[in-house]
Amino acid sequence: MKLQYKILSGFGILAVMLLVAGIWSIFQVKYFSESLEEIIGSRYEKIGFAKSINELFERNDRETLLTFLETVKKPELQKSESSFLSGIAKFNEFKINGIEKKLLEELQSEYKTYIKNWETVFAKPLTTDQKLAAYKKYVEPSFNIVQQKIKKIIEINQAKLISTAQEIKDRTRRAIIPGVVAIIAAIVFTLLFNYFVHQYMIKPIITLKKQVDDFISKGAPLTFRPVTDDEIASLTESIYLLTSHIDRDINQ
């Protein structure tokens, strides 16, 4: 192979190593912004919103109970109910996945059961103690189910928040490590390249020069034989020819 291609291959290899590592790091950094948007823009807001739905639901239940015990009037109860339902409707506006969608559907269905249970209890003429007992028996279980569904939505989003953060951590590492590997590989490669350049380019030239000097000063014959098939081999061959011509001229 010609010297030009050998040198070119060396630099080419170096460039490829650094280029690929660079491109990958850029790709990973680009991913960070998407992941951060996912964490802040979506998950974090969803968790906050689900928590406020939970508060609305608790308020709704508290006010229903107070209405039931005839402490609060009906219109206030209707207000808290509609706040809760609009909260759920707004949550649906977020980018939600299949599991979340299913949970929201279940939540709405369970909420209907919860309301139905209230209506059943409301319809009965009961004393205060009986009302509280009826609440415990018929309404509280459905309240717990609805609340569990809301908490499940919070849990899913919290878990996703943690896993995305972990993924960002891994991606950060994956963005840095190729750079580190590329730097180390480039240093090692440069040393190797330098060694080969010295072994197959510099060293033969030095040896050849020394032998030409010896030929000029002492008439010593050239013994150097290049092991490669490149420009140095052609140069050596030409010098051999030259020295043999000079030898022949001197002898004549």
Next chain:
Amino acid sequence: MRLYVVFRYIGFVILLNALFLAVSTAISYFYGESSFFPLLYSTIIAVLFGIFPIIFVPAVDDITHIEGLVIVVGSWLLSCLIGTIPYVMWGGEFTFTNAWFESVSGYTTTGASILTEIESLPLGILFWRASTHWIGGMGIIVFVLSVMPSLGSAGLILYRSEMSPAALHHFKMRSRDAVRLILWIYLGITIIETALLLLAGLNLFDALTHAFSTVATGGFSTKNSSVAAFHSLTVEIIIMVFMLLSGMNFALLFSAVTGKFEDVKVSTVAKYYVGINLVVILLVSLNTYGNNYNNFGDALRYSAFQVLSVGTSTGFANADSSVWPPFAQMILVILTLQCASAGSTSGGIKVDRIIIFIKSLEKKIKQILHPNAVITITMDKKKVDDELVNSTILYILTYIFIVALSGLAVTAMGVDMISAYSGAAAMMGNVGPGLGFVGSLENYSLIPKLGKWVYSLTMILGRLEIYGLIIFFLPSTWKRKY
């Protein structure tokens, strides 16, 4: 020392690694995994580093014995380093120390892992782990020699430098034919085992990776609880048979395949190897029956698997042997030191050397009883020369000394004696699991960082049969004039 010649041959080895890295990259790409880029970049680096010396350095046929040795040791060390790159780049549990340990464990076919969550690894990385076993099992240089066109006298030097001295006399053929024979046997066993595991119900990925591990007597599994995860007696039986076969001398296996059963029948090593495993299985079964298992069938199943796994230096597990009675555990430790036959993919002192050791002991006793008698050691009706006997005894002593030293170093880091010493023996024998918290269903994640480096060195010393690595690091080796 002609360093450029060393670089050229190591270049071929790196390219072989690049080939397997490329396959792992393809798997990762196919499944859209996070390991795609780490594997792709490792492949690129391996290709570039492998091809560059081949571009620059012209072919050289005549290499010296020392150059051959440096090429072999250098190839192993650089392969381990190349193997580290995808792990480090992928991250997870892989710090640099952990990645190096996992890579060394893969290439040396030890099968000890630092991973606590193997099943969460991408398939590309799992395939690469199994590939390191498969490359290392056959012997990196032997693998390269078998797939490359003839390298002339250099090939012979490299072959002799790579092969265990205890195995060389078994291959009574030209080195070129010997490496081809090893390749065909190796490939044949892998394909047959993969097919049988597929028939037993494993998916192609699990079947292939477990076949890679079995044939190389490695032990890396794709499951956290190793082979126990499959809950399949059929799978266990298939793996047991192939562990036993992989622990046998490949030249003898070839004789058996080509119908020359007489060679196998007269082989002292084969008879001892099979015999000792059967005896030990029976002893361990009897010991665990009643203590750990309520019926003899279960005792036999788990004992046979664990004994063959340790006795062939594979390291798979279908039971937690660290809860077995002390006698059974002690037998496993002895097997960890001995392992299987020379000329196989197994590690350890090897059966061949144990036989020579026993015979030399026998000779010494006879000599004391009959001082004037001329007693010679024979194996398979052939005289074993004194030089081989002496070097065998020296090897065994050095081996045990290194195990002791490695165990001592790890105990100094606060690891308990049982775990440290059984771990050291398992590292030196390239077995994998030890006892205590490095038991058959455990891992090496709890070993301190420095301890992992000590064990990595022990694994390499065991795989290269001690002397090669020592010579490699002697300054005089590098100062030698060509």
